[in-house]
Amino acid sequence: MEAFGLLLHGFAVLLTWKTLVLMMVGLVLGIFVGVLPGLGGPNGVAILLPLTFTMDPTSAIVMLSCIYWGALFGGAITSILFNIPGEAWSVATTFDGYPMAQQGRAAEALTAAFTSSFIGSLVAVLLITFLAPMISSFALKFGPPEFFAVYLLTFCSFVGLGREAKHKTVISMSLGLLLAGIGMDTVSGNLRMTFGSPELLRGINFLVAVIGLFGISEILLTMEERLALRGHAAGISLRVVLGVWKDLPKYWVTLLRSSFIGCWLGITPGGAIAASFMGYNLAKRFAKEPESFGKGRIEGVFAPETAAHASGTSALLPMLALGIPGSGTAAILLGGLMVWGLNPGPLLFVEHKDFVWGLIASMYLGNVVGLVLVLTTVPIFASILRVPFAAVAPMIVVSCAIGAYAIQNAMFDIWLMLGFGVVGYVFKKIGIPLAPFTLALVLGNRAEDAFRLSMIGSGGTLKVFWSNGLVGSITTLAIVLLFWPVIDGLLGRVGWTQGARATSQ
Amino acid sequence: MSQTELEIVVDDPTAPEDDSPSVVSSATIEIVVCLLLLALAATLGYDNWRTGASWDATGPEPGYFPFYLAIILGGGSLYGLIAALLARRAARETFVTRAQARRVMAVFVPTLLFCAATQFLGLYVASFFLIAGFMRLVGKITLWKSLLTAFVFTAIMFVTFDVAFDVIMPKGPLEAALGR
Numbered sequence: 001m002e003a004f005g006l007l008l009h010g011f012a013v014l015l016t017w018k019t020l021v022l023m024m025v026g027l028v029l030g031i032f033v034g035v036l037p038g039l040g041g042p043n044g045v046a047i048l049l050p051l052t053f054t055m056d057p058t059s060a061i062v063m064l065s066c067i068y069w070g071a072l073f074g075g076a077i078t079s080i081l082f083n084i085p086g087e088a089w090s091v092a093t094t095f096d097g098y099p100m101a102q103q104g105r106a107a108e109a110l111t112a113a114f115t116s117s118f119i120g121s122l123v124a125v126l127l128i129t130f131l132a133p134m135i136s137s138f139a140l141k142f143g144p145p146e147f148f149a150v151y152l153l154t155f156c157s158f159v160g161l162g163r164e165a166k167h168k169t170v171i172s173m174s175l176g177l178l179l180a181g182i183g184m185d186t187v188s189g190n191l192r193m194t195f196g197s198p199e200l201l202r203g204i205n206f207l208v209a210v211i212g213l214f215g216i217s218e219i220l221l222t223m224e225e226r227l228a229l230r231g232h233a234a235g236i237s238l239r240v241v242l243g244v245w246k247d248l249p250k251y252w253v254t255l256l257r258s259s260f261i262g263c264w265l266g267i268t269p270g271g272a273i274a275a276s277f278m279g280y281n282l283a284k285r286f287a288k289e290p291e292s293f294g295k296g297r298i299e300g301v302f303a304p305e306t307a308a309h310a311s312g313t314s315a316l317l318p319m320l321a322l323g324i325p326g327s328g329t330a331a332i333l334l335g336g337l338m339v340w341g342l343n344p345g346p347l348l349f350v351e352h353k354d355f356v357w358g359l360i361a362s363m364y365l366g367n368v369v370g371l372v373l374v375l376t377t378v379p380i381f382a383s384i385l386r387v388p389f390a391a392v393a394p395m396i397v398v399s400c401a402i403g404a405y406a407i408q409n410a411m412f413d414i415w416l417m418l419g420f421g422v423v424g425y426v427f428k429k430i431g432i433p434l435a436p437f438t439l440a441l442v443l444g445n446r447a448e449d450a451f452r453l454s455m456i457g458s459g460g461t462l463k464v465f466w467s468n469g470l471v472g473s474i475t476t477l478a479i480v481l482l483f484w485p486v487i488d489g490l491l492g493r494v495g496w497t498q499g500a501r502a503t504s505q
Numbered sequence: 506m507s508q509t510e511l512e513i514v515v516d517d518p519t520a521p522e523d524d525s526p527s528v529v530s531s532a533t534i535e536i537v538v539c540l541l542l543l544a545l546a547a548t549l550g551y552d553n554w555r556t557g558a559s560w561d562a563t564g565p566e567p568g569y570f571p572f573y574l575a576i577i578l579g580g581g582s583l584y585g586l587i588a589a590l591l592a593r594r595a596a597r598e599t600f601v602t603r604a605q606a607r608r609v610m611a612v613f614v615p616t617l618l619f620c621a622a623t624q625f626l627g628l629y630v631a632s633f634f635l636i637a638g639f640m641r642l643v644g645k646i647t648l649w650k651s652l653l654t655a656f657v658f659t660a661i662m663f664v665t666f667d668v669a670f671d672v673i674m675p676k677g678p679l680e681a682a683l684g685r
Binding site for chain 2: 050051053054165167168170171174175177178181185187188190192193195216219220223224225229230385386388389390391393394395397398399401402405406409411414415418421422425426427429430432448451452455456459460
């Protein structure tokens with residue numbers, strides 16, 4: 001119950017007027033960003049990050065995480081009212097959410113989406129509250145070999161479990177790791193891959209790359225599509241809200257199942273998309289009349305939303321406890337931690353108690369306030385879509401440029417951002433996933449340091465990664481995951497699993 | 506469902522036509538990207554080999570880790586190149602149509618000009634021109650609305666970053682004349 005006391009302390013840190021105001025500002029900005037076409041969670045957080053540079057870390061993370069919650073809530077609005085999923089994990093929400101809106105039950109669908117997001121996040125935050133301190137205190141015993149093994153596990157699971165073509169994941173990841181190595185080598189002090197350029201001396205900043213990859217490239221992609229939209233305007237009345245809430249207990253199995261799926265998949269990288277589809281499919285499979293799904297069934301909104309948000313939130317667990325982000329947005333928050341001078345990893349729980357528990361407390365509070373806020377302001381936010389994209393696009397470009405410049409006060413970074421925008425656009429169109437690149441870029445230096453420190457410690461033998469049970473099993477697991485598609489296929493051939501069918505899909 | 510229930514309708518008069526001819530196929534772009542990545546991998550790999558990519562008494566030299574990454578990147582790109590060359594005959598998926606390319610360029614070129622202008626005019630003046638110009642020329646929005654929106658947005662940015670949060674942006678002659 002130590003966690004509970006610390007959590008109360010976290011609330012005490014949080015409950016000042018300044019933080020509460022920042023929280024509201026963050027939520028409003030987040031919903032705004034979530035509703036706008038061509039922007040979503042990670043982009044919004046990346047673009048608004050510079051706002052927080054001059055704040056103290058606690059206020060900064062509270063505001064940023066609220067932007068994130070807001071963006072998640074905002075994504076549901078466009079999915080249901082306009083049939084436009086803002087993010088890949090909102091796709092499953094449109095299956096039943098949009099039909100509900102067409103039947104004039106938009107308010108009901110929105111309430112269901114917001115409520116289930118809230119429940120999903122809440123379950124995940126509870127998990128973080130009790131599990132993160134335990135994992136981080138366990139991880140305090142880790143040495144460089146253990147950390148390298150954990151990084152290896154993260155990278156390998158991306159390659160082995162990702163849905164994209166394997167070689168494209170490998171390309172994306174090795175490119176990210178390589179670019180992370182540009183600049184001064186932290187162990188020896190040598191310069192690497194700078195080719196005599198003073199601009200490259202600083203290295204490629206992770207956040208600059210992210211702003212380009214997600215912000216600029218998203219604008220380019222959005223412009224390709226027809227931007228005309230038609231949808232439903234909806235106001236939510238208290239009566240509808242109470243009506244939906246009254247029926248909630250009937251769906252407790254769906255909610256609980258989706259929460260568990262979400263939490264489980266959220267801890268593994270890139271899980272939110274898989275979680276939302278899995279939540280939806282399982283709800284459909286276990287339903288009494290599965291054929292009614294897709295025609296406006298409220299459970300079809302509950303299931304994916306709960307899973308997606310549980311997963312999006314629990315992605316923060318490995319970020320806080322181990323310094324390994326479980327999602328793109330978590331990676332950006334991690335980049336933020338470094339800007340504020342905090343060193344992500346298990347020591348965070350020891351050295352920056354105020355920060356960690358303030359953040360966890362803000363997850364509780366931000367979700368409650370966010371829920372109330374979206375329920376009351378949906379009509380205003382839905383009408384943001386009336387603003388022509390020709391006005392929104394240049395404003396986003398300007399915000400991106402401000403963000404990129406502010407990180408290191410370098411004009412070069414604005415050009416770099418533009419370059420990454422083009423790279424992101426091309427990569428997305430030919431199916432090279434950006435998440436492994438982002439993760440590799442933010443973790444690259446730390447992974448390399450861990451590797452080299454292990455090598456220095458062991459006198460240069462790779463056996464150090466199997467030197468004790470813990471590090472040995474993590475390393476072995478990493479290698480198994482890397483070759484998982486092959487192993488799964490072999491097992492399927494001898495009839496052990498149904499993997500052959502799953503991998504061929 | 507009746508049409509009257511639809512309350513929010515936004516039109517897109519300049520939307521790219523669906524039947525626009527393809528400019529380039531995805532397979533071609535994949536080949537180009539893989540070749541570029543292969544060249545990058547070779548350059549970076551060579552640079553790291555030059556720095557020292559072997560082991561010395563204390564462990565790996567500075568170039569060791571990135572050198573092998575460059576090899577992995579090169580391997581991945583080579584595989585991608587071969588896969589794209591083989592797939593090229595089978596499917597001709599469109600990378601971008603002419604109408605789409607025109608629209609993408611309509612954002613990309615102004616953004617490029619904006620970045621260049623930032624260097625000389627400062628970020629705030631450049632963003633005023635970007636927003637006003639884009640709204641007027643690409644969005645075909647009336648001139649006074651474009652100018653007003655650009656001015657208000659730029660002013661809000663200036664007050665938020667420069668005045669309230671002390672985040673300093675590149676500045677040009679206008680700010681100098683105003684004494685900021």
